[in-house]
Amino acid sequence: MRHFDLEINELKKQLVDMAALVREMIKSIMDQLISKNADFHDKLFAIEKEVNIQEIVIDDKCLKLIALNQPVGTDLRFITSAMKINTDLERMADEAIGIAKKIDINLDVIENVSKMAGIVRQMVEDAINAFNKSDVDLANSVLDKDRELSNLKDEILQRLKESMMKSTDSEMIGKYLDQVMMLRNIQRIGDHATNISEDVIFMVQGKDIRHPKAFSK
Numbered sequence: 092m093r094h095f096d097l098e099i100n101e102l103k104k105q106l107v108d109m110a111a112l113v114r115e116m117i118k119s120i121m122d123q124l125i126s127k128n129a130d131f132h133d134k135l136f137a138i139e140k141e142v143n144i145q146e147i148v149i150d151d152k153c154l155k156l157i158a159l160n161q162p163v164g165t166d167l168r169f170i171t172s173a174m175k176i177n178t179d180l181e182r183m184a185d186e187a188i189g190i191a192k193k194i195d196i197n198l199d200v201i202e203n204v205s206k207m208a209g210i211v212r213q214m215v216e217d218a219i220n221a222f223n224k225s226d227v228d229l230a231n232s233v234l235d236k237d238r239e240l241s242n243l244k245d246e247i248l249q250r251l252k253e254s255m256m257k258s259t260d261s262e263m264i265g266k267y268l269d270q271v272m273m274l275r276n277i278q279r280i281g282d283h284a285t286n287i288s289e290d291v292i293f294m295v296q297g298k299d300i301r302h303p304k305a306f307s308k
Contacts, residue, residue, distance in 0.1 A: 095160050099169065102152055106173055106180075109145040110219040112138050113180045116187045117215045117280060121208040123194060135191055139184045146181040150174060172294040176222060179283040179290075183215065186283070189276040193269040204274070207243050210236055211277055214284040221291045230288035237285045244278050 116138050153174045156162065162170060214236050221230040248271065255267045293299050 095156075095162075095166075098152075098156055098160075099166065102149070102156065102170070102173055105145065105149050105152065106177060107219075107223055109142060109149065109177070109180055110222070112142050112145070113183050113187075114215060114219055116142070116184055117212055120187045120190050121212040124190070124204060124208040132191060135187065139188055142181055142184040146177055149177045153177070168294050168297060172290040175290050176287050179286045183280050183283045186276045186280045190273050193273040193276070203243060203247050204270075204277075207240065207247065207274070207277055210240050210243070211281045211284070214240070214281050218284040218287040218291070221288055222294075225291065225295050227292055227295050230291040233284055233288040237281055240278065240281045244274055247274060 116135055119135055153170050156170055157167075160166075214233050217229050217233050217236075220226065221233065251267055251271055251274075255264050258264050258267070289299075289301055
């Protein structure tokens with residue numbers, strides 16, 4: 092096996108290991124939204140530090156592989172996709188921390204937030220597995236879930252706005268606003284899972300499916 096192939100395999104392993112850390116963060120924070128176990132912050136922040144380190148290491152490896160080997164075709168698609176996936180994973184971790192800072196275990200979130208959390212957790216799992224297995228069908232299933240997630244978020248936001256308009260308690264209104272921001276964090280995690288899935292499709296098929304309307308007549 093060529094040295095370059097060994098380097099590519101090592102890059103994939105590093106990215107899969109980083110994805111496992113992010114998966115653990117997302118599972119922890121989404122479980123928190125459902126079960127309200129408050130004993131999770133320290134672990135979450137510790138994992139995020141490791142994710143930040145890995146992002147830098149992986150980016151550096153990708154740039155060196157391109158500079159030293161001048162890859163083309165499938166190899167180049169893999170490396171450029173790896174760089175984008177690396178960024179999306181790190182941003183997922185950031186969004187998980189954003190949710191952790193807004194969770195109030197004394198305030199019941201609207202029921203459908205639990206459903207939204209479950210959808211996002213599955214999207215992250217499927218996006219990571221799609222990358223690990225180069226599975227285009229699984230990647231496409233994530234894109235389908237993204238539409239369901241957006242519709243659910245809009246429904247929950249409407250209910251939160253109605254609750255805020257009815258409330259005269261400034262503290263409660265502040266908590267409702269935190270929930271609005273938290274929903275946006277959850278949505279963004281889904282967006283990043285979608286980005287990863289689009290990159291998997293590009294990596295495997297060489298087909299860029301982002302913004303299809305931009306190229307339609």
